[in-house]
Amino acid sequence: MVLPKKIRIGPFIFQIIPVQGLHSDGKGLWGEVRHTRSEIAIESDLADQEQYETLLHEVFHVILTQAGRDKETDDESLMDVLANGLMGVLRDNPGLQDWYDWKADNEPRASL
Numbered sequence: 001m002v003l004p005k006k007i008r009i010g011p012f013i014f015q016i017i018p019v020q021g022l023h024s025d026g027k028g029l030w031g032e033v034r035h036t037r038s039e040i041a042i043e044s045d046l047a048d049q050e051q052y053e054t055l056l057h058e059v060f061h062v063i064l065t066q067a068g069r070d071k072e073t074d075d076e077s078l079m080d081v082l083a084n085g086l087m088g089v090l091r092d093n094p095g096l097q098d099w100y101d102w103k104a105d106n107e108p109r110a111s112l
């Protein structure tokens, strides 16, 4: 799978780095957020759907870290629940983002 090269999460842009052998390097990780380098490493030997789920899992780590929710970001099971849930919703509703973009562009704006 060719993942996107970068992803914007909140105010930051993270480089997505495919890494062959990440899982077998001793830590047993399928993905890893490298906050100091603004990188997300993903095991490239994973199947496509597993790479996608792993990317979303790491995105939730970043979102919670940015929100100062350090206790929750240590909960790997929670990251999987959120990643699998979002992956399913996005897959089952492929027009959802287009609908939201259209609505956001066409909603009357409050005048200042």
Ligand SMILES: [Zn+2]
Binding pocket: 057, 061, 076, 079
């Ligand atoms: Zn994790």
